[in-house]
Amino acid sequence: MVETSQLLKGVLDLAVLAVLRDGDGYGYDVLRRLRAAGLEDVADASVYGTLRRLYAAGALTSYMQPSEEGPHRKYYGLNQDGRELLARSTQMWNHFAGSMSALLLAKEAA
Amino acid sequence: MVETSQLLKGVLDLAVLAVLRDGDGYGYDVLRRLRAAGLEDVADASVYGTLRRLYAAGALTSYMQPSEEGPHRKYYGLNQDGRELLARSTQMWNHFAGSMSALLLAKEAA
DNA sequence: ACGTGGTACTCCGCATTGTGGAGTAGTGTG
DNA sequence: CACACTACTCCACAATGCGGAGTACCACGT
Numbered sequence: 001m002v003e004t005s006q007l008l009k010g011v012l013d014l015a016v017l018a019v020l021r022d023g024d025g026y027g028y029d030v031l032r033r034l035r036a037a038g039l040e041d042v043a044d045a046s047v048y049g050t051l052r053r054l055y056a057a058g059a060l061t062s063y064m065q066p067s068e069e070g071p072h073r074k075y076y077g078l079n080q081d082g083r084e085l086l087a088r089s090t091q092m093w094n095h096f097a098g099s100m101s102a103l104l105l106a107k108e109a110a
Numbered sequence: 111m112v113e114t115s116q117l118l119k120g121v122l123d124l125a126v127l128a129v130l131r132d133g134d135g136y137g138y139d140v141l142r143r144l145r146a147a148g149l150e151d152v153a154d155a156s157v158y159g160t161l162r163r164l165y166a167a168g169a170l171t172s173y174m175q176p177s178e179e180g181p182h183r184k185y186y187g188l189n190q191d192g193r194e195l196l197a198r199s200t201q202m203w204n205h206f207a208g209s210m211s212a213l214l215l216a217k218e219a220a
Numbered sequence: 221a222c223g224t225g226g227t228a229c230t231c232c233g234c235a236t237t238g239t240g241g242a243g244t245a246g247t248g249t250g
Numbered sequence: 251c252a253c254a255c256t257a258c259t260c261c262a263c264a265a266t267g268c269g270g271a272g273t274a275c276c277a278c279g280t
Binding site for chain 4: 044
């Protein structure tokens, strides 16, 4: 009940877009950046799935790049659609998070 | 993609608990209070479902009360478990929302 | 008398999406 | 050679919000 996995619903898209705004990244890297940002409970499969979904939706570009420290890496980056989606989603999040925070504080204000 | 219906996942429990903290309420009333608080897109079925779920989980008390303006009303109220759940969930939300907000602001800070 | 609209709730099936587990594969280390 | 870390894929599952249909009660207008 009110687990992080449920809180993530819908917001993971936004988090991934935000991370990619700061530079192209591949799945494993995006995962590490999200966890470093405070989203410790994100599962790897969720990130890979989200990247695939956003790519299929036309919000991301994608290209392979070999690595010297392991397997190939599939890089993703924001395109114009992705940046617009990020902007719209950020607004929605701000409205939503603002409403929630106000709701949680209401008692103290009274 | 990043619709409010997805943002609500998991958070609706918290929103309903917060609304009930300010006084017992019945489904239709909780719905109106949530919408007044800024969560305009909440569907009625979601609220009724959430109330039933929280009650089944032992976080709410429930009692019927007749109304003079329509059908009977099923009131719900927080019990001790509900208040504790609300406290824990609020902490989780604060951590989560804080991380997200920081993530969304990261670029401006750089 | 009848339809309409607001109130109040229930049930059903669906769609979305995050997750765990298993599997594949490359690299470096003890 | 086993193990750990990197890197990704696929699958079946579970949770949950939603739309739609249905029930019912009340008040108001015509």
